[in-house]
Amino acid sequence: MVKARSHLCAKMSSSSTATAMSTSCRDHEDEIEWEMRPGGMLVQKRNDKDDGVPPLLNVRLRILYGVLRYEISVNSQATFGEVKKVLTGKTGLQIGDQKITYKGKERGNGEYLDRYGVKDRSKLILMEDPSSIERRYIEMRKNARIQTAYRAISDVSMEVNKLAEQVFAIEKSILNGVKVPEIQITTLIEMLMRQAIKLDNISAEGDVYAQKHLQSKRVQRCVETLDVLKISNPLIKPVVAPTKWETFDPPPTMSRWEYFN
Numbered sequence: 453m454v455k456a457r458s459h460l461c462a463k464m465s466s467s468s469t470a471t472a473m474s475t476s477c478r479d480h481e482d483e484i485e486w487e488m489r490p491g492g493m494l495v496q497k498r499n500d501k502d503d504g505v506p507p508l509l510n511v512r513l514r515i516l517y518g519v520l521r522y523e524i525s526v527n528s529q530a531t532f533g534e535v536k537k538v539l540t541g542k543t544g545l546q547i548g549d550q551k552i553t554y555k556g557k558e559r560g561n562g563e564y565l566d567r568y569g570v571k572d573r574s575k576l577i578l579m580e581d582p583s584s585i586e587r588r589y590i591e592m593r594k595n596a597r598i599q600t601a602y603r604a605i606s607d608v609s610m611e612v613n614k615l616a617e618q619v620f621a622i623e624k625s626i627l628n629g630v631k632v633p634e635i636q637i638t639t640l641i642e643m644l645m646r647q648a649i650k651l652d653n654i655s656a657e658g659d660v661y662a663q664k665h666l667q668s669k670r671v672q673r674c675v676e677t678l679d680v681l682k683i684s685n686p687l688i689k690p691v692v693a694p695t696k697w698e699t700f701d702p703p704p705t706m707s708r709w710e711y712f713n
Contacts, residue, residue: 511571517543517578526565533561539578549584553577601660605667608647608654612670615644619674626681631688641678644671 513535515522524538532554536547543550552559554568554576570576618640622632648671656664 511565512573513570514573514575515539515578516575528566530565531561532559532563532565535576536561545580549581551579551581553579597655598660601654601656604650604654605660605663608650609667611647612667615640616670616674619677623677623681626685626688629688632685634682634685637678637682637685641675644675647671
């Protein structure tokens, strides 16, 4: 409970026939109670005795938000914070990002509409908190950087897939005893290192960094495999297949002559 003190000085006067006047001041303690709404909002506790006339059940409020215009219906005893909850669904602004002005003054979330004279068809001005605009701008730039990083990593991943297939083909050939030109292995290593440099230049964090790290490991494994193949490739000796010659019988050396008389 929060107590607010107000000092009230009353001037007491006697009848016209009295010759002496006395003044006295006394302290009058007025208490303002607060209550917690179900949504967690702290508001002033209402005192039904203060209201001589029962309020309207609902009031229609005209909301001005820049060039946009809204009309909402709320309980006449609602708070400005509850008005903001309704406006969240219409504007997309969170309660903490909204500022409501009525009669030239910003109103707090726990203040009641009827206590400040808000009536049916009253006009309220809604503004977005400048700090919220700045936060949203920063968030948009951050999301843009994340999308750019994702696209760059995806491009590198497709290139690494192609190069990894070539590494597999070279490895298969060498394991089968087929010697591969050394320039082919060297060129493939250089192409992989270019992809590694591209990954290093990508600024990433969080999930994006995990994707970047995964592709870096793939490139590293391919390069290590080629380094091993580069050493074993010259040790392969060419296989010489023996040639089988086909032999033929020599033609007969003696000729048979035919005699005529």
